[in-house]
Amino acid sequence: MKKIILLHGAIGAKDQLLFLSEALQQKGFEPYLFSFSGHGKMPFQSEFGIAQFANELAAFIAEKKLQGAAVFGYSMGGYVALYLAAQKPNLIGKIATLATKFDWTVEGATKEAGMLNPNTILEKVPQFATDLKQRHGEEWKQLLAQTALMMQEMAAQQLLNKEVLRSITCPVLLGIGDSDKMVSMNETRTIFETLPVANMYVLPKTKHPIEGVNVALLASVLEDYFNRI
DSSP states (O other): OOOEEEEEEEEEOGGGHHHHHHHHHTTEEEEEEEEEEEESOOOOOOOOOOHHHHHHHHHHHHHHTTTEEEEETTTHHHHHHHHHHHTTSSSSEEEEESSSOOOHHHHHHHHHTTOOOOHHHHHHHHHHHHHHHHHHGHHHHHHHHHHHHHHHHHHHTTTTOHHHTTOSSSSSEEEETTTTTSOOHHHHHHHHSSSSSSEEETTTOOOOGGGSSSSHHHHHHHHHHHOOO
């Protein structure tokens, strides 16, 4: 069975990928899931951000003996996978992403960070606040604050600049939903044109949240890509 690691997005957790995991199992894959620190009731570490999460992914690969395994990363998970692939070549096999934002500007990061204000969420979308508390526990507000800071750091640091992207040697499949309001088609295409070995796919009638993705269609796309020689 082909082993595949599934990575969740920012302020998400591994439970959001259970449906995809089950769909891939039915197609003969052996999926592995974990939640990054600070997510899904996992304890926070001294560091929080892409580099820390990449270290956690590397440790997970070592612990489970998954060197060379395929990786699917949703949103931030895709960013983490690509960052690790640049830092440690040959650790990961093929990578597939969906809804990963690459074009982090100061203005854009500030806008996204502003949407993570816990008091605003409690007031305007209380059900979302309830969901966050259920998924992440009592420290959900800290997670929002840390994520907002991480977004601003991503804009300042540009961890996946052109030089870094061009150093990634493993094959990459970039995915985007045609109705995604957070990630643009242009930024995804730019990364596709920059990576040495890349393909790209578009999911129809698909917005950014993972909950709205057609799981059967996504699983079929991943099956075709990861089984292709």
